[in-house]
Amino acid sequence: MSLENLTRHYHEILSDLGENPEREGLQGTPLRAAKAMQFLCRGYNESLEDIVNGALFESENDEMVIVKDIELYSMCEHHMLPFIGKAHVAYIPTGRVIGLSKVARIVDMYARRLQIQENLTRQIAEALQSVTHAKGVAVVIEAKHMCMMMRGVEKQNSSMHTSVMLGAFRNSGTTRQEFLQLITR
Known part of the structure; x- marks a missing residue:
C-alpha cells in the first residue's frame, strides 16, 4: 500500500475516533503514522x-x-x-x-x-x-x-x-x- 493511501486511512481513523486530525497536535500525525507502519512492517519488502x-x-x-x-x-x-x-x-x-x-x-x-x-x-x-x-x-x-x-x-x-x-x-x-x-x- 502506498504512503499516500496509508496517510489517508490514518486521517480517517483519527476522524472516526472523534479527533480532529487538523488540530495542532495532530497535524502531520497521519503521515508520521503511515511512515511508522511502513517501517514496522518492512519485512514484507525483504527476501x-x-x-x-x-x-x-x-x-x-x-x-x-x-x-x-x-x-x-x-x-x-x-x-x-x-x-x-x-x-x-x-x-x-x-x-x-x-x-x-x-x-x-x-x-x-x-x-x-x-x-x-x-x-x-x-x-x-x-x-x-x-x-x-x-x-x-x-x-x-x-x-x-x-x-x-x-x-x-x-x-x-x-x-x-x-x-x-x-x-x-x-x-x-x-x-x-x-x-x-x-x-x-
Whole structure:
C-alpha cells in the first residue's frame, strides 16, 4: 500500500475516533503514522536471499553455534499492537556457517511483519535450516505482548515463550538440553 493511501486511512481513523486530525497536535500525525507502519512492517519488502546475500562460509566446525539475546520488535496480527522480546537461535553446521549478522537480519525480516509469535519462531527456524542445511536448528523466543498488557486481561508481567526444534535439536534430548542450558546462563 502506498504512503499516500496509508496517510489517508490514518486521517480517517483519527476522524472516526472523534479527533480532529487538523488540530495542532495532530497535524502531520497521519503521515508520521503511515511512515511508522511502513517501517514496522518492512519485512514484507525483504527476501531471505537478499538478507543472506551469499554470506555462507566453509567451516570444519560441527559444534553448536548460538546467537542469543537478539532483540526483536513485531506487531501482533490480531490487534496490530507491538510485541517485544528476544530470540535465541542455534544451529549445528554441516560444512558451512552463516555470517553472524545474517542470523539477526533473518529474525528482523520475519519479525517486521504482522505476526503471531508461534509462527515467527517457526519461520526463523525453517529459514535458517533452508539456507545452512544444518544438522539441526533451534529457536526460542521470549516476548511481552502489548495486546495482553494494554488491553484485554491487562497482565503487565506476563511473557510468552515459544520454541521450535528441528533436526538434531528435536531428535536428541542431550543436544536440546545443552542449547537450553546455554541460553539461560
